[in-house]
Amino acid sequence: MRAVVCEAFGGPEVLHVREVPDPPAPGPGEVQVRIRARGVQYVDVLMLAGKYQFRPDPPFVPGNEGAGEIVAVGDGVARFKIGDRVMSRHRLGAFAELGNAREENCNPVPDGMSTEEAAVFSGAYHTAYHALLQRGRMQPGEWVLIHGAAGGIGIAAIQVAKLFGAKVIATASTDEKRQACLEEGADYAIDYRGGFRDKVKELTGAHDGVDIVYDPIGGQVTEESLRALAYGGRLLVLGFLGGGPATPRTNYLLIKCLEVIGVRLGAVTEHWPEVGRDNMRKLVELAGQGKLRPRISHRFPLDRAGDAIQAVIDRRVIGKAVLLG
């Protein structure tokens, strides 16, 4: 099969399409997927650079999400049969024509959802859902501030927050990205550079801040976010794209009874697998009803994986980038 191979740690230039052996027949509890589309995301950038928490040694085939149809099933697989369309999550190896995945890491593609949408659905929407509703305990009517809102997990968070009745302020760096956030349902979209706390206080009026901040950015943005929270607010820590981890001022937490809450999607599968399965059942149902739909701004053939990675690095992607073929 053809696969995109990372041959050394580095940037997009370390990726090359090669002929590699097909994966082995799926083991017990596994399926083999003929992958037709894969999501490209910031995690792939970190993994290529050898900077992700999981650090495979090159050569390896990157990619952890995809969609296609099942071509083989291992012993004990009950939910799927050959020919079923699935969205699949992989530890590695999705930038290839074939990939094996655990049955529990696959979900059916609902009618009406395209293969490319399915490829980028699970990770982003499960992250947003788990973060806002489970870790953040979001209630209808609450104010939510979403940073990196035009990114993959950001657009998903806008859609999930609106679907469950929140009021959303999105932050993004360009007019084009802010316009996309409004199209996806955000009530307001603001520029965060140069400060956002005063604008948030103005928009939330007497509520005097937001109830939840969804923060994949870190650094200064986290520090200012604590000052944009209303009494009893919750700050959800999702990542550190711009400035690394922050050191929260605990006096702010005390005075306004704030909470800082870590969110890691991997923890759901590791520690609360039943919750994870239930979340995905609900999310696939909502996608089938057309209530959640990924936004895809960039499409590349498999042999241009490096260009897709570069688009993510350059912050040109709005929503998601996919590799097709």
Ligand SMILES: NC(=O)c1ccc[n+]([C@@H]2O[C@H](COP(=O)([O-])OP(=O)(O)OC[C@H]3O[C@@H](n4cnc5c(N)ncnc54)[C@H](OP(=O)(O)O)[C@@H]3O)[C@@H](O)[C@H]2O)c1
């Ligand atoms: N905790 C979890 O379970 C979990 C799950 C999935 C992803 N993540 C993490 O969440 C973060 C966002 O993931 P994503 O897939 O949404 O990424 P993405 O699609 O690349 O979007 C990230 C957004 O962040 C903003 N940004 C700010 N500073 C940036 C910088 N220095 N470099 C790049 N972008 C920057 C950009 O928007 P502007 O141009 O508007 O600033 C960009 O649109 C990543 O760190 C990822 O590892 C965490």
